[in-house]
Amino acid sequence: MRCLLPSLLLAALLAGPAAAQQVEAESFVLDNGMEFLLVPRYEEPNNIAAGWLAKVGSVNERPGITGISHFFEHMMFKGTTTIGTSDPQADRELMAQQQAVKTRLNELTWEDQYERWRRGEIDDPFDPANDTPEMKELRTQLNDLIAQHAEVIKSNEYDEIYARLGGSGINAFTSNDVTFFIATVPSNKFELWAWMESDRLNDSVFREFYAEREVVREERRLGIESRPMGLPQEQFEAMFWQSAPYSWPVLGWPSDLQSYTREQAEWYFDTYYRSNNLVGVVVGDFEPDEIKPIITEYFGRLKRGRQDPPPVVTLEMDQSAEKRMYAEGDFSPQTEVRYHTVPFNHADSFALQMMAEILNGRTGRLYKSLVEEKGIASQASAAAIQLGAPWKYAGSFSFNAQVKGEALPEELEAAWYEELERLQEESVPQRELQKVKNQVVADAYRRLERNFMLMIQLGYFEAMGRWEYINEAPGKLTAVNPEDIQRVAQKYFEPTNRAVAIYRREAGAEPVDPELAALPAEAQGMVKQMLTQMERLDLPQLEMALAQMQAQATQVPPEYKASFEYMVKKMKERVLALRAAEEK
């Protein structure tokens, strides 16, 4: 994402499409293959929400260039021959010179520095502190060229033109499957959008390539590395997907991020950003007959790619054994259980979505069971689709819950299996299913109310496969019957098809237990350490350890008595919790 996109925006897409409501989008294809969807709407006057997308995302990448789709999205804001420079000639020459230096630097990094790193001579092949004399010299040259280039760059001119003329919300986001560029313009300025967007598609110039890479590096530090859950969640994704090209993060692996070249960016543009791989979507206050000639004129000038983008070939392997991950850190204890299911618009996807709806919400089964009755969770939910996550070529279903009080994440996992078993063995009562269907119908209208949201949905669905999904899905969701839900619950939720993540709060980062705090200061560290060790024991080991402790009770010196009793109490609690988890 170029700017942080409100997560609401994607969340609103999730609930599952409209029933009776039909969106009458006018769809047409230009001679060069670019497709357009138009929806005139006059309830929000004076504005037009417009966007275009390229059918490309991290799924089209491979090791070595992971994250390039997202990086490329940033580069698309750097201007064109017309926008963004005071001297196109010097602009071009200085970029060519930078590229030559960077190519040599890359070669030295991948050959010499990687070699030194493999031998253990340096700790980081990318750290300038480890540069060889030749690399130091090249880096100085590169920085000089970048400084010279800055003199002829009119930085952020692209944004300035939009701001001056009334464009707003100029942004873009990249997911595993799609890259989407969005804007809102006053209704008299549709031609501005057409000018700006077709110009950068016709003739993008990738300036400020190296500084922007640092921006993306900071984006990664911000979104993943500085957040306690960031790296473990990234690892879980990488563990969940085996062969499908969904296992790397949209932001890319750091080594790749530091290695992209301008050549790769240009190759990417030529392959994925040509007219035959693009879709434009316009929703709002306009007359189709007035904007169609503008669209044809401006976007009609775009060139087809020399060849069609290569297909995504590799299918996900069937999982053959359960996968399981334990993470510790500054986060509340929680559990995720995820299953491989089906991609966008698969015949079973509708029953899976309805199954998730049955489980979700204040009157859903998970809240009633895990939060209210068992009192082991502070929140619990299921998801059959994750927007912005893999969907086009493969899908997943996940259960997520966070513990309450002293409950263990393993208890949440056990409680989930119980709910799953109910869905596999008993038919969902008609009224319960009807309630969920009523919500599908009402939510379908709610999701169409804003131009911007409608634009995003049409584009997103078209990128996945067909925009008509917005009209077709509600009927398919409301046609789901209890037998369908039971069937998919039996089909996709085998233990060998799941990946489990157990998150525990790192000892020490946990809020201080008052009983522990009351112990003598010198004993607290030892007790904490023993508690951490205890968590690693399984039930028989723990029972044995407890028995040994209790056998020694009389020999404990008086000054350690309180600490000893505290340990025994904690061990007993843990034994009870593990037993409870085992019974389920």
Next chain:
Amino acid sequence: MRFVNTTFLSMLTLLASIMPGCATQIKEPAPSAPAAPIAAEVVAKIPARPEQIDFPPLTFEPPNATDYRHVLSNGVPVYLAPSHEFPLIDVSFTFKGGQYLDSPEMVGLAEATGSMMRRGGTTTMSAEDLDEELDFLAAQAQTFCRAQASGANFNSLSSNFDEGFALFMDMVRNPGFQEDRLQIYKDEVIEAMKERNDEPAPILSREWSMLIFGEDHFEARLATEAMIDAITVDDLHEMHDRIFHPGNLIVAVNGDFEINRMLARLEEAFAGWEAGPPAVDPPAPTATYRPGVYYIEKDIPQGRVAAGMRSISRDDPDYFPALVMNDILGGGGFTSRITQRVRTDEGLAYDARSVFTMPVYYPGFFRAGFQTKSSTVAFGLKIVFEEINRIRTEPVSDDELEVAKNSFIETFPRTFESKAGMLRVFVSDEMTGRDPDFWTNYRDNIRAVTKEQIMNVAQRRLSAGEMAILIVGKWADIVHGDPEGRAAMSMFFNGNSTELPLRDPLTLEPLK
């Protein structure tokens, strides 16, 4: 742990690159030359630059609140905006009064009251039955108490509106605050409390408010576990009675209805609902902070930075110059100076910007912020202070002024874009007593802002020596600055700094 995964994958990549016949390629196919751009003159009708497009005129006058305003027989103002595009009705109740009414001994009570009205059933209907009914009707209902105001929203299909709305009114007027649901709520709040020190963002935002408004002010204070534990059903009823009555209420409805029918429906629903005394205004903060550098230790690879000072309030004569000034300095996205220099030029941060808040009842704050790797925190700050100094001492350029003003003027219609958004403006303006001509004169007031006014407001409202700098991160890696020697923390406040301890998430007592 943290690097195992990436290292492993980059090794695999390298392995693939030296294995003959391996499917994973490292080198790209030689790029074919990019297709040459088409010269603009070839396409006769496309102007050479976007500014040369002949745009049709767009005339827009802001809607007049009085055209939508009605008053019920009990004096409650109602704004109605029908629209029949979708079979939905959306009702929004806004009440004066909010978390500022909490006593210092029971912070969190108002928030609990707002949340529990929705979750605790009514005096005549159990929570379970009420939830089940509303869900079956596919209706959405929310109740909440925020810092400065409270509210209750209802959205349903117009076909079963009456049925759902009756349940909603019962919930707003006669909440049940069912005991077992209160316990679940408390447990949930306490679980969330335990996460207070997990992510850097909430740590920074909490300590920022405490620093700038004072720990006792309602914008800064937070509940402790003991306070939440102590809340009783009687407390909830008492807070509910203080806020949720017609004396504090303004109503807005949009969607699929007829005006007269809706007015009658509301009259009926409000019958016998007695108005209490209106809530007082939120109190202004009284504490002052000591300018300087403050930091909170957190083991993360990035420093999270905020730097700023108190600002002005909404009705200050400097409102418009301040609005434009901050837009140019750091509020206007990619066209603003701080974003341009910290992000675009130097690649130091993904998100770098400034805000200048001008709240209704008392002065807010100016705050510039960014997040960058530890070693460049000082360099980023240096740039921010250079820009603050520049806008105080040099007039902004003609271009900058024009871009900023045009942006406000051209996007003005978006304020009233949706019916729901328009009604929110009307309700907020009436509740806070905004000048009725504010929106009529808005664009003229923006146009009238001069370079001198901008420099003047910057001189009076921004001052490096009066700022608080707050950083969450790994101080040992931050303090010495970058290896290139461009900046170090010794550049600010003579190198003096104060460590703020993390707080125990449940008691808020300083840790260690």
